[in-house]
Amino acid sequence: MESQELVDRLNAGDLDARIAQIYAVAGPALAAARARLTGLAVRFADEFPGLPAALFTAAGRTEMGGNHTDHQHGQVLAGSVSVDMIACGGPNGTDEIRVRSEGYPEVVVRLGDLEPNPAEHGSSESLVRGVARALTDRGFPLAGASLCVVSSVPGGSGLSSSASYEILIGVALNHLFCGGELSAVELAQIGQYAENVFFGKPSGLMDQMACSVGGVVHIDFADPAAPVFNRVEVDLAAAGHVLCIIDSGADHADLTDEYSAITAEMRAAAACFGAEYLSQVDPDAFWARLDEVRRKAGDRAALRAIHFFEDNARVPQQAAALAQGRFGDFLGLVTASGISSATHLQNLYAASHPAQQAVGITIALAQRLLDGRGAVRVHGGGFAGTVQAYVPVESADAFKAGMDAVLGEGACQVLSIRPIGGGVIAG
Incomplete structure:
Protein backbone atom coordinates (compact mmCIF):
# COMPACT_ATOMS: atom_id res chain seq x y z
CA MET A 1 0.00 0.00 0.00
CA GLU A 233 2.28 -21.56 28.01
CA VAL A 234 3.47 -19.10 30.64
CA ASP A 235 1.50 -16.50 32.57
CA LEU A 236 3.94 -14.67 34.83
CA ALA A 237 1.22 -12.40 36.19
CA ALA A 238 -0.87 -15.39 37.26
CA ALA A 239 2.24 -16.75 38.99
CA GLY A 240 2.53 -13.47 40.89
CA HIS A 241 5.86 -12.39 39.38
CA VAL A 242 7.32 -9.99 36.86
CA LEU A 243 10.41 -10.47 34.72
CA CYS A 244 13.22 -7.95 35.17
CA ILE A 245 16.33 -7.57 33.05
CA ILE A 246 19.03 -5.49 34.73
CA ASP A 247 21.94 -3.81 32.96
CA SER A 248 25.01 -4.31 35.16
CA GLY A 249 26.57 -1.15 33.74
CA ALA A 250 29.87 -2.86 32.93
CA ASP A 251 32.15 -1.66 30.17
CA HIS A 252 31.00 -3.50 27.06
CA ALA A 253 34.46 -3.93 25.58
CA ASP A 254 34.95 -6.59 22.91
CA LEU A 255 34.23 -9.87 24.67
CA THR A 256 34.28 -12.09 21.60
CA ASP A 257 37.41 -13.90 22.85
CA GLU A 258 35.70 -14.68 26.18
CA TYR A 259 32.62 -16.09 24.43
CA SER A 260 34.77 -18.01 21.97
CA ALA A 261 36.78 -19.55 24.82
CA ILE A 262 33.61 -21.12 26.26
CA THR A 263 32.77 -22.70 22.93
CA ALA A 264 36.34 -23.85 22.33
CA GLU A 265 36.79 -25.35 25.79
CA MET A 266 33.46 -27.19 25.72
CA ARG A 267 34.38 -28.63 22.32
CA ALA A 268 37.83 -29.59 23.63
CA ALA A 269 36.11 -31.58 26.39
CA ALA A 270 33.83 -33.21 23.82
CA ALA A 271 36.85 -34.10 21.66
CA CYS A 272 38.14 -36.32 24.47
CA PHE A 273 35.26 -38.64 23.55
CA GLY A 274 35.64 -38.33 19.79
CA ALA A 275 32.64 -35.99 19.69
CA GLU A 276 32.26 -32.51 18.25
CA TYR A 277 29.69 -31.24 20.75
CA LEU A 278 28.98 -32.02 24.40
CA SER A 279 25.39 -32.99 23.59
CA GLN A 280 26.92 -36.06 21.89
CA VAL A 281 28.72 -37.15 25.09
CA ASP A 282 27.19 -39.40 27.75
CA PRO A 283 27.43 -37.56 31.11
CA ASP A 284 28.23 -40.81 32.94
CA ALA A 285 31.10 -41.48 30.54
CA PHE A 286 32.35 -37.94 31.15
CA TRP A 287 32.44 -38.43 34.91
CA ALA A 288 34.10 -41.83 34.53
CA ARG A 289 36.90 -40.22 32.50
CA LEU A 290 37.07 -36.87 34.28
CA ASP A 291 40.78 -37.28 35.00
CA GLU A 292 41.48 -37.67 31.28
CA VAL A 293 39.38 -34.61 30.42
CA ARG A 294 41.33 -32.52 32.94
CA ARG A 295 44.66 -33.67 31.48
CA LYS A 296 43.70 -33.14 27.85
CA ALA A 297 41.38 -30.13 27.96
CA GLY A 298 42.17 -28.48 31.30
CA ASP A 299 40.29 -27.86 34.53
CA ARG A 300 38.23 -24.91 33.31
CA ALA A 301 37.09 -26.86 30.26
CA ALA A 302 36.05 -29.72 32.54
CA LEU A 303 34.07 -27.36 34.79
CA ARG A 304 32.39 -25.76 31.81
CA ALA A 305 31.43 -29.21 30.53
CA ILE A 306 29.94 -29.99 33.95
CA HIS A 307 27.87 -26.83 33.67
CA PHE A 308 26.63 -27.91 30.24
CA PHE A 309 25.51 -31.35 31.44
CA GLU A 310 23.74 -29.95 34.49
CA ASP A 311 22.10 -26.93 32.84
CA ASN A 312 21.08 -28.94 29.79
CA ALA A 313 19.30 -31.40 32.08
CA ARG A 314 17.55 -28.54 33.89
CA VAL A 315 15.90 -27.13 30.76
CA PRO A 316 13.20 -29.82 30.31
CA GLN A 317 12.59 -29.69 34.06
CA GLN A 318 12.03 -25.94 33.83
CA ALA A 319 9.70 -26.33 30.85
CA ALA A 320 7.67 -28.98 32.68
CA ALA A 321 7.48 -26.88 35.83
CA LEU A 322 6.11 -23.91 33.89
CA ALA A 323 3.68 -26.03 31.87
CA GLN A 324 2.35 -27.62 35.06
CA GLY A 325 2.06 -24.38 36.99
CA ARG A 326 4.82 -25.27 39.48
CA PHE A 327 6.36 -21.81 39.46
CA GLY A 328 8.16 -22.31 42.76
CA ASP A 329 9.99 -25.30 41.29
CA PHE A 330 10.87 -23.21 38.22
CA LEU A 331 12.38 -20.51 40.43
CA GLY A 332 14.47 -23.12 42.24
CA LEU A 333 15.86 -24.33 38.94
CA VAL A 334 16.64 -20.73 37.88
CA THR A 335 18.63 -20.29 41.08
CA ALA A 336 20.52 -23.55 40.51
CA SER A 337 21.35 -22.48 36.96
CA GLY A 338 22.71 -19.18 38.24
CA ILE A 339 24.95 -20.91 40.75
CA SER A 340 26.27 -23.24 38.06
CA SER A 341 27.00 -20.31 35.72
CA ALA A 342 28.99 -18.62 38.46
CA THR A 343 30.96 -21.61 39.74
CA HIS A 344 31.30 -23.93 36.74
CA LEU A 345 30.72 -21.91 33.56
CA GLN A 346 32.51 -18.90 35.08
CA ASN A 347 30.92 -16.19 32.95
CA LEU A 348 30.21 -13.56 35.58
CA TYR A 349 33.37 -11.64 34.75
CA ALA A 350 36.11 -11.66 32.14
CA ALA A 351 39.32 -13.40 33.17
CA SER A 352 41.20 -10.68 31.30
CA HIS A 353 39.64 -7.99 33.56
CA PRO A 354 39.21 -9.62 36.99
CA ALA A 355 38.79 -6.32 38.82
CA GLN A 356 35.59 -5.55 36.88
CA GLN A 357 32.81 -7.67 38.38
CA ALA A 358 29.68 -5.62 37.76
CA VAL A 359 27.55 -8.71 37.01
CA GLY A 360 28.43 -10.28 40.36
CA ILE A 361 27.67 -7.02 42.19
CA THR A 362 24.34 -6.75 40.38
CA ILE A 363 23.39 -10.29 41.37
CA ALA A 364 24.37 -9.65 44.99
CA LEU A 365 22.28 -6.47 45.11
CA ALA A 366 19.30 -8.24 43.53
CA GLN A 367 19.55 -11.07 46.06
CA ARG A 368 19.52 -8.56 48.91
CA LEU A 369 16.46 -6.78 47.52
CA LEU A 370 14.64 -10.08 46.86
CA ASP A 371 15.36 -11.23 50.41
CA GLY A 372 14.92 -14.94 49.71
CA ARG A 373 12.01 -14.58 47.29
CA GLY A 374 11.94 -14.88 43.49
CA ALA A 375 15.15 -15.82 41.70
CA VAL A 376 18.13 -14.15 40.00
CA ARG A 377 20.85 -15.34 37.62
CA VAL A 378 23.31 -14.12 34.99
CA HIS A 379 21.53 -13.57 31.68
CA GLY A 380 22.76 -14.52 28.23
CA GLY A 381 26.44 -14.48 27.31
CA GLY A 382 27.59 -13.00 30.59
CA PHE A 383 30.93 -11.40 31.51
CA ALA A 384 29.77 -7.78 31.29
CA GLY A 385 26.12 -7.98 30.37
CA THR A 386 22.82 -8.32 32.11
CA VAL A 387 21.14 -10.10 34.99
CA GLN A 388 17.68 -11.69 34.97
CA ALA A 389 15.37 -11.63 37.98
CA TYR A 390 11.90 -12.95 38.69
CA VAL A 391 10.37 -10.57 41.21
CA PRO A 392 7.12 -10.87 43.20
CA VAL A 393 4.59 -8.40 41.80
CA GLU A 394 4.11 -6.67 45.13
CA SER A 395 7.86 -5.99 45.35
CA ALA A 396 8.44 -4.95 41.75
CA ASP A 397 8.39 -1.17 42.26
CA ALA A 398 10.71 -1.31 45.28
CA PHE A 399 13.01 -3.77 43.48
CA LYS A 400 13.32 -1.55 40.41
CA ALA A 401 13.90 1.54 42.55
CA GLY A 402 16.60 -0.26 44.55
CA MET A 403 18.43 -1.49 41.46
CA ASP A 404 18.20 1.88 39.67
CA ALA A 405 19.43 3.72 42.77
CA VAL A 406 22.76 1.88 42.55
CA LEU A 407 23.12 1.16 38.83
CA GLY A 408 21.47 4.23 37.33
CA GLU A 409 17.99 5.24 36.23
CA GLY A 410 16.53 2.74 33.78
CA ALA A 411 19.05 0.00 34.55
CA CYS A 412 16.21 -2.33 35.56
CA GLN A 413 13.60 -3.04 32.89
CA VAL A 414 10.30 -4.69 33.76
CA LEU A 415 9.28 -6.81 30.76
CA SER A 416 6.59 -9.23 29.71
CA ILE A 417 6.50 -12.19 27.34
Whole structure:
Protein backbone atom coordinates (compact mmCIF):
# COMPACT_ATOMS: atom_id res chain seq x y z
CA MET A 1 0.00 0.00 0.00
CA GLU A 2 1.06 3.63 -0.34
CA SER A 3 2.70 5.10 2.75
CA GLN A 4 -0.06 7.67 3.31
CA GLU A 5 -2.68 4.92 3.16
CA LEU A 6 -0.74 3.06 5.85
CA VAL A 7 -0.69 6.18 8.05
CA ASP A 8 -4.43 6.68 7.51
CA ARG A 9 -5.21 3.07 8.42
CA LEU A 10 -3.15 3.33 11.59
CA ASN A 11 -4.84 6.58 12.61
CA ALA A 12 -8.28 5.08 11.92
CA GLY A 13 -7.54 2.11 14.19
CA ASP A 14 -7.88 -0.38 11.33
CA LEU A 15 -4.72 -2.20 12.46
CA ASP A 16 -5.54 -2.25 16.18
CA ALA A 17 -6.52 -5.92 16.20
CA ARG A 18 -3.20 -6.95 14.66
CA ILE A 19 -1.25 -4.67 17.01
CA ALA A 20 -3.07 -6.11 20.01
CA GLN A 21 -2.36 -9.64 18.79
CA ILE A 22 1.37 -9.06 18.42
CA TYR A 23 2.01 -7.00 21.53
CA ALA A 24 -0.67 -8.51 23.82
CA VAL A 25 -1.80 -5.02 24.83
CA ALA A 26 -5.04 -3.11 25.27
CA GLY A 27 -6.19 0.33 26.34
CA PRO A 28 -3.43 2.95 26.83
CA ALA A 29 -0.70 0.43 25.96
CA LEU A 30 -2.39 -0.29 22.62
CA ALA A 31 -2.67 3.44 21.92
CA ALA A 32 1.03 3.88 22.69
CA ALA A 33 1.99 1.01 20.36
CA ARG A 34 -0.19 2.47 17.59
CA ALA A 35 1.36 5.92 18.05
CA ARG A 36 4.88 4.47 17.82
CA LEU A 37 4.05 2.64 14.58
CA THR A 38 2.31 5.70 13.15
CA GLY A 39 5.35 7.86 13.89
CA LEU A 40 7.55 5.42 11.99
CA ALA A 41 5.15 5.29 9.02
CA VAL A 42 5.08 9.09 8.86
CA ARG A 43 8.88 9.21 8.97
CA PHE A 44 9.13 6.68 6.13
CA ALA A 45 6.68 8.70 4.03
CA ASP A 46 8.78 11.82 4.59
CA GLU A 47 12.17 10.21 3.91
CA PHE A 48 11.14 7.94 1.02
CA PRO A 49 8.17 9.69 -0.60
CA GLY A 50 6.21 7.75 -3.19
CA LEU A 51 7.40 4.28 -2.17
CA PRO A 52 5.01 1.51 -1.10
CA ALA A 53 5.05 0.77 2.62
CA ALA A 54 4.61 -2.20 4.93
CA LEU A 55 5.24 -2.58 8.67
CA PHE A 56 7.37 -5.29 10.28
CA THR A 57 8.42 -6.28 13.80
CA ALA A 58 10.98 -8.53 15.50
CA ALA A 59 11.08 -9.02 19.26
CA GLY A 60 13.96 -8.95 21.67
CA ARG A 61 14.51 -12.15 23.61
CA THR A 62 15.22 -13.45 27.09
CA GLU A 63 17.00 -16.69 27.91
CA MET A 64 15.00 -18.49 30.61
CA GLY A 65 16.96 -21.72 30.80
CA GLY A 66 20.12 -23.22 29.34
CA ASN A 67 23.03 -20.81 29.68
CA HIS A 68 25.54 -21.47 26.86
CA THR A 69 23.93 -24.80 25.94
CA ASP A 70 22.72 -23.98 22.42
CA HIS A 71 26.15 -23.87 20.77
CA GLN A 72 26.75 -27.41 22.05
CA HIS A 73 23.54 -28.55 20.31
CA GLY A 74 21.78 -28.77 23.66
CA GLN A 75 18.44 -27.53 24.95
CA VAL A 76 17.23 -24.04 25.87
CA LEU A 77 14.14 -22.32 27.19
CA ALA A 78 13.72 -18.85 25.73
CA GLY A 79 11.05 -16.24 25.25
CA SER A 80 10.33 -13.18 23.13
CA VAL A 81 9.83 -10.05 25.21
CA SER A 82 7.93 -6.78 25.08
CA VAL A 83 10.69 -4.73 23.46
CA ASP A 84 11.22 -4.93 19.72
CA MET A 85 12.55 -3.45 16.51
CA ILE A 86 10.05 -2.20 13.96
CA ALA A 87 10.58 -1.34 10.31
CA CYS A 88 8.54 0.45 7.70
CA GLY A 89 9.50 0.07 4.07
CA GLY A 90 9.04 -1.32 0.61
CA PRO A 91 10.70 -1.91 -2.78
CA ASN A 92 12.67 1.07 -4.12
CA GLY A 93 13.29 0.03 -7.74
CA THR A 94 17.09 -0.10 -7.40
CA ASP A 95 19.69 -2.79 -6.70
CA GLU A 96 20.36 -1.46 -3.18
CA ILE A 97 18.95 -2.27 0.23
CA ARG A 98 18.90 0.95 2.25
CA VAL A 99 18.23 0.88 5.99
CA ARG A 100 17.90 4.04 8.07
CA SER A 101 17.90 3.12 11.76
CA GLU A 102 17.09 5.93 14.17
CA GLY A 103 20.30 7.30 15.64
CA TYR A 104 22.64 5.46 13.25
CA PRO A 105 24.18 6.15 9.82
CA GLU A 106 22.32 4.81 6.82
CA VAL A 107 23.22 1.26 5.76
CA VAL A 108 23.52 0.70 2.01
CA VAL A 109 24.11 -2.80 0.62
CA ARG A 110 24.35 -3.46 -3.12
CA LEU A 111 22.80 -6.74 -4.21
CA GLY A 112 25.66 -7.22 -6.64
CA ASP A 113 28.12 -7.35 -3.73
CA LEU A 114 27.06 -10.00 -1.23
CA GLU A 115 30.41 -11.53 -0.28
CA PRO A 116 31.48 -11.55 3.40
CA ASN A 117 33.71 -8.56 4.19
CA PRO A 118 35.95 -8.92 7.28
CA ALA A 119 36.21 -5.11 7.45
CA GLU A 120 32.46 -5.06 8.21
CA HIS A 121 32.61 -7.48 11.16
CA GLY A 122 30.39 -6.29 13.98
CA SER A 123 28.41 -3.88 11.80
CA SER A 124 24.80 -3.58 10.72
CA GLU A 125 25.96 -3.67 7.08
CA SER A 126 27.33 -7.16 7.62
CA LEU A 127 23.99 -8.42 8.93
CA VAL A 128 21.98 -6.97 6.05
CA ARG A 129 24.53 -8.37 3.57
CA GLY A 130 24.45 -11.78 5.23
CA VAL A 131 20.65 -12.04 5.27
CA ALA A 132 20.45 -10.93 1.62
CA ARG A 133 23.12 -13.46 0.63
CA ALA A 134 21.27 -16.29 2.37
CA LEU A 135 18.06 -15.43 0.53
CA THR A 136 19.73 -15.20 -2.87
CA ASP A 137 21.50 -18.51 -2.21
CA ARG A 138 18.04 -20.01 -1.71
CA GLY A 139 17.03 -18.77 -5.15
CA PHE A 140 14.79 -15.87 -4.20
CA PRO A 141 14.82 -12.89 -6.62
CA LEU A 142 15.75 -10.04 -4.31
CA ALA A 143 15.49 -6.41 -5.42
CA GLY A 144 16.27 -3.11 -3.77
CA ALA A 145 14.28 -1.92 -0.75
CA SER A 146 14.25 1.07 1.57
CA LEU A 147 13.50 0.65 5.27
CA CYS A 148 13.22 2.97 8.26
CA VAL A 149 13.88 1.26 11.60
CA VAL A 150 13.17 2.16 15.22
CA SER A 151 14.29 0.00 18.14
CA SER A 152 13.30 -0.33 21.79
CA VAL A 153 15.83 -3.18 22.22
CA PRO A 154 18.86 -1.53 23.83
CA GLY A 155 22.21 -2.50 22.32
CA GLY A 156 24.39 -4.52 24.69
CA SER A 157 21.38 -5.19 26.91
CA GLY A 158 21.44 -8.98 26.72
CA LEU A 159 18.10 -8.87 24.90
CA SER A 160 19.72 -9.74 21.56
CA SER A 161 19.52 -6.55 19.55
CA SER A 162 21.63 -8.12 16.79
CA ALA A 163 19.34 -11.16 16.48
CA SER A 164 16.27 -8.91 16.52
CA TYR A 165 17.80 -6.86 13.70
CA GLU A 166 18.59 -9.99 11.67
CA ILE A 167 15.05 -11.30 12.06
CA LEU A 168 13.56 -7.89 11.24
CA ILE A 169 15.52 -7.67 7.97
CA GLY A 170 14.65 -11.28 7.20
CA VAL A 171 10.93 -10.78 7.86
CA ALA A 172 10.87 -7.68 5.64
CA LEU A 173 12.72 -9.24 2.71
CA ASN A 174 10.74 -12.48 3.06
CA HIS A 175 7.49 -10.51 2.75
CA LEU A 176 8.63 -8.16 0.00
CA PHE A 177 10.44 -10.60 -2.30
CA CYS A 178 9.93 -14.21 -1.16
CA GLY A 179 6.16 -14.41 -0.98
CA GLY A 180 6.37 -15.09 2.75
CA GLU A 181 7.59 -18.62 2.01
CA LEU A 182 10.22 -18.79 4.74
CA SER A 183 9.18 -20.10 8.15
CA ALA A 184 10.14 -18.58 11.50
CA VAL A 185 12.72 -21.35 11.95
CA GLU A 186 14.25 -20.74 8.51
CA LEU A 187 14.48 -17.02 9.22
CA ALA A 188 16.23 -17.82 12.50
CA GLN A 189 18.76 -20.02 10.69
CA ILE A 190 19.35 -17.25 8.14
CA GLY A 191 19.94 -14.79 10.96
CA GLN A 192 22.45 -17.10 12.62
CA TYR A 193 24.26 -17.53 9.30
CA ALA A 194 24.52 -13.77 8.91
CA GLU A 195 25.83 -13.38 12.46
CA ASN A 196 28.36 -16.22 12.22
CA VAL A 197 29.69 -15.71 8.70
CA PHE A 198 29.26 -11.98 8.05
CA PHE A 199 29.09 -10.33 11.49
CA GLY A 200 31.91 -12.52 12.84
CA LYS A 201 30.27 -13.69 16.08
CA PRO A 202 30.18 -17.47 16.80
CA SER A 203 26.67 -17.51 18.28
CA GLY A 204 24.33 -20.44 18.66
CA LEU A 205 20.77 -20.41 17.32
CA MET A 206 18.85 -19.63 20.51
CA ASP A 207 18.74 -15.84 20.12
CA GLN A 208 17.38 -15.92 16.59
CA MET A 209 14.83 -18.65 17.39
CA ALA A 210 13.42 -16.74 20.36
CA CYS A 211 13.26 -13.44 18.42
CA SER A 212 11.59 -15.15 15.47
CA VAL A 213 9.21 -17.77 16.87
CA GLY A 214 7.64 -15.83 19.75
CA GLY A 215 6.20 -16.73 23.14
CA VAL A 216 8.15 -19.09 25.38
CA VAL A 217 9.71 -22.01 23.54
CA HIS A 218 11.57 -25.13 24.67
CA ILE A 219 14.09 -25.86 21.91
CA ASP A 220 16.29 -28.90 21.34
CA PHE A 221 19.20 -28.16 19.01
CA ALA A 222 20.42 -31.75 18.65
CA ASP A 223 20.00 -31.19 14.90
CA PRO A 224 20.46 -27.44 14.31
CA ALA A 225 19.27 -27.85 10.73
CA ALA A 226 15.90 -28.97 12.10
CA PRO A 227 15.57 -27.80 15.73
CA VAL A 228 12.69 -29.33 17.64
CA PHE A 229 10.68 -26.80 19.58
CA ASN A 230 7.54 -26.75 21.68
CA ARG A 231 5.68 -23.74 22.96
CA VAL A 232 5.28 -23.48 26.72
CA GLU A 233 2.28 -21.56 28.01
CA VAL A 234 3.47 -19.10 30.64
CA ASP A 235 1.50 -16.50 32.57
CA LEU A 236 3.94 -14.67 34.83
CA ALA A 237 1.22 -12.40 36.19
CA ALA A 238 -0.87 -15.39 37.26
CA ALA A 239 2.24 -16.75 38.99
CA GLY A 240 2.53 -13.47 40.89
CA HIS A 241 5.86 -12.39 39.38
CA VAL A 242 7.32 -9.99 36.86
CA LEU A 243 10.41 -10.47 34.72
CA CYS A 244 13.22 -7.95 35.17
CA ILE A 245 16.33 -7.57 33.05
CA ILE A 246 19.03 -5.49 34.73
CA ASP A 247 21.94 -3.81 32.96
CA SER A 248 25.01 -4.31 35.16
CA GLY A 249 26.57 -1.15 33.74
CA ALA A 250 29.87 -2.86 32.93
CA ASP A 251 32.15 -1.66 30.17
CA HIS A 252 31.00 -3.50 27.06
CA ALA A 253 34.46 -3.93 25.58
CA ASP A 254 34.95 -6.59 22.91
CA LEU A 255 34.23 -9.87 24.67
CA THR A 256 34.28 -12.09 21.60
CA ASP A 257 37.41 -13.90 22.85
CA GLU A 258 35.70 -14.68 26.18
CA TYR A 259 32.62 -16.09 24.43
CA SER A 260 34.77 -18.01 21.97
CA ALA A 261 36.78 -19.55 24.82
CA ILE A 262 33.61 -21.12 26.26
CA THR A 263 32.77 -22.70 22.93
CA ALA A 264 36.34 -23.85 22.33
CA GLU A 265 36.79 -25.35 25.79
CA MET A 266 33.46 -27.19 25.72
CA ARG A 267 34.38 -28.63 22.32
CA ALA A 268 37.83 -29.59 23.63
CA ALA A 269 36.11 -31.58 26.39
CA ALA A 270 33.83 -33.21 23.82
CA ALA A 271 36.85 -34.10 21.66
CA CYS A 272 38.14 -36.32 24.47
CA PHE A 273 35.26 -38.64 23.55
CA GLY A 274 35.64 -38.33 19.79
CA ALA A 275 32.64 -35.99 19.69
CA GLU A 276 32.26 -32.51 18.25
CA TYR A 277 29.69 -31.24 20.75
CA LEU A 278 28.98 -32.02 24.40
CA SER A 279 25.39 -32.99 23.59
CA GLN A 280 26.92 -36.06 21.89
CA VAL A 281 28.72 -37.15 25.09
CA ASP A 282 27.19 -39.40 27.75
CA PRO A 283 27.43 -37.56 31.11
CA ASP A 284 28.23 -40.81 32.94
CA ALA A 285 31.10 -41.48 30.54
CA PHE A 286 32.35 -37.94 31.15
CA TRP A 287 32.44 -38.43 34.91
CA ALA A 288 34.10 -41.83 34.53
CA ARG A 289 36.90 -40.22 32.50
CA LEU A 290 37.07 -36.87 34.28
CA ASP A 291 40.78 -37.28 35.00
CA GLU A 292 41.48 -37.67 31.28
CA VAL A 293 39.38 -34.61 30.42
CA ARG A 294 41.33 -32.52 32.94
CA ARG A 295 44.66 -33.67 31.48
CA LYS A 296 43.70 -33.14 27.85
CA ALA A 297 41.38 -30.13 27.96
CA GLY A 298 42.17 -28.48 31.30
CA ASP A 299 40.29 -27.86 34.53
CA ARG A 300 38.23 -24.91 33.31
CA ALA A 301 37.09 -26.86 30.26
CA ALA A 302 36.05 -29.72 32.54
CA LEU A 303 34.07 -27.36 34.79
CA ARG A 304 32.39 -25.76 31.81
CA ALA A 305 31.43 -29.21 30.53
CA ILE A 306 29.94 -29.99 33.95
CA HIS A 307 27.87 -26.83 33.67
CA PHE A 308 26.63 -27.91 30.24
CA PHE A 309 25.51 -31.35 31.44
CA GLU A 310 23.74 -29.95 34.49
CA ASP A 311 22.10 -26.93 32.84
CA ASN A 312 21.08 -28.94 29.79
CA ALA A 313 19.30 -31.40 32.08
CA ARG A 314 17.55 -28.54 33.89
CA VAL A 315 15.90 -27.13 30.76
CA PRO A 316 13.20 -29.82 30.31
CA GLN A 317 12.59 -29.69 34.06
CA GLN A 318 12.03 -25.94 33.83
CA ALA A 319 9.70 -26.33 30.85
CA ALA A 320 7.67 -28.98 32.68
CA ALA A 321 7.48 -26.88 35.83
CA LEU A 322 6.11 -23.91 33.89
CA ALA A 323 3.68 -26.03 31.87
CA GLN A 324 2.35 -27.62 35.06
CA GLY A 325 2.06 -24.38 36.99
CA ARG A 326 4.82 -25.27 39.48
CA PHE A 327 6.36 -21.81 39.46
CA GLY A 328 8.16 -22.31 42.76
CA ASP A 329 9.99 -25.30 41.29
CA PHE A 330 10.87 -23.21 38.22
CA LEU A 331 12.38 -20.51 40.43
CA GLY A 332 14.47 -23.12 42.24
CA LEU A 333 15.86 -24.33 38.94
CA VAL A 334 16.64 -20.73 37.88
CA THR A 335 18.63 -20.29 41.08
CA ALA A 336 20.52 -23.55 40.51
CA SER A 337 21.35 -22.48 36.96
CA GLY A 338 22.71 -19.18 38.24
CA ILE A 339 24.95 -20.91 40.75
CA SER A 340 26.27 -23.24 38.06
CA SER A 341 27.00 -20.31 35.72
CA ALA A 342 28.99 -18.62 38.46
CA THR A 343 30.96 -21.61 39.74
CA HIS A 344 31.30 -23.93 36.74
CA LEU A 345 30.72 -21.91 33.56
CA GLN A 346 32.51 -18.90 35.08
CA ASN A 347 30.92 -16.19 32.95
CA LEU A 348 30.21 -13.56 35.58
CA TYR A 349 33.37 -11.64 34.75
CA ALA A 350 36.11 -11.66 32.14
CA ALA A 351 39.32 -13.40 33.17
CA SER A 352 41.20 -10.68 31.30
CA HIS A 353 39.64 -7.99 33.56
CA PRO A 354 39.21 -9.62 36.99
CA ALA A 355 38.79 -6.32 38.82
CA GLN A 356 35.59 -5.55 36.88
CA GLN A 357 32.81 -7.67 38.38
CA ALA A 358 29.68 -5.62 37.76
CA VAL A 359 27.55 -8.71 37.01
CA GLY A 360 28.43 -10.28 40.36
CA ILE A 361 27.67 -7.02 42.19
CA THR A 362 24.34 -6.75 40.38
CA ILE A 363 23.39 -10.29 41.37
CA ALA A 364 24.37 -9.65 44.99
CA LEU A 365 22.28 -6.47 45.11
CA ALA A 366 19.30 -8.24 43.53
CA GLN A 367 19.55 -11.07 46.06
CA ARG A 368 19.52 -8.56 48.91
CA LEU A 369 16.46 -6.78 47.52
CA LEU A 370 14.64 -10.08 46.86
CA ASP A 371 15.36 -11.23 50.41
CA GLY A 372 14.92 -14.94 49.71
CA ARG A 373 12.01 -14.58 47.29
CA GLY A 374 11.94 -14.88 43.49
CA ALA A 375 15.15 -15.82 41.70
CA VAL A 376 18.13 -14.15 40.00
CA ARG A 377 20.85 -15.34 37.62
CA VAL A 378 23.31 -14.12 34.99
CA HIS A 379 21.53 -13.57 31.68
CA GLY A 380 22.76 -14.52 28.23
CA GLY A 381 26.44 -14.48 27.31
CA GLY A 382 27.59 -13.00 30.59
CA PHE A 383 30.93 -11.40 31.51
CA ALA A 384 29.77 -7.78 31.29
CA GLY A 385 26.12 -7.98 30.37
CA THR A 386 22.82 -8.32 32.11
CA VAL A 387 21.14 -10.10 34.99
CA GLN A 388 17.68 -11.69 34.97
CA ALA A 389 15.37 -11.63 37.98
CA TYR A 390 11.90 -12.95 38.69
CA VAL A 391 10.37 -10.57 41.21
CA PRO A 392 7.12 -10.87 43.20
CA VAL A 393 4.59 -8.40 41.80
CA GLU A 394 4.11 -6.67 45.13
CA SER A 395 7.86 -5.99 45.35
CA ALA A 396 8.44 -4.95 41.75
CA ASP A 397 8.39 -1.17 42.26
CA ALA A 398 10.71 -1.31 45.28
CA PHE A 399 13.01 -3.77 43.48
CA LYS A 400 13.32 -1.55 40.41
CA ALA A 401 13.90 1.54 42.55
CA GLY A 402 16.60 -0.26 44.55
CA MET A 403 18.43 -1.49 41.46
CA ASP A 404 18.20 1.88 39.67
CA ALA A 405 19.43 3.72 42.77
CA VAL A 406 22.76 1.88 42.55
CA LEU A 407 23.12 1.16 38.83
CA GLY A 408 21.47 4.23 37.33
CA GLU A 409 17.99 5.24 36.23
CA GLY A 410 16.53 2.74 33.78
CA ALA A 411 19.05 0.00 34.55
CA CYS A 412 16.21 -2.33 35.56
CA GLN A 413 13.60 -3.04 32.89
CA VAL A 414 10.30 -4.69 33.76
CA LEU A 415 9.28 -6.81 30.76
CA SER A 416 6.59 -9.23 29.71
CA ILE A 417 6.50 -12.19 27.34
CA ARG A 418 4.91 -11.42 23.98
CA PRO A 419 3.19 -14.09 21.89
CA ILE A 420 4.63 -13.24 18.46
CA GLY A 421 8.32 -12.88 17.71
CA GLY A 422 8.89 -11.74 14.13
CA GLY A 423 6.03 -10.81 11.85
CA VAL A 424 4.29 -8.54 9.38
CA ILE A 425 2.08 -5.93 11.04
CA ALA A 426 0.65 -4.52 7.82
CA GLY A 427 1.46 -4.87 4.16
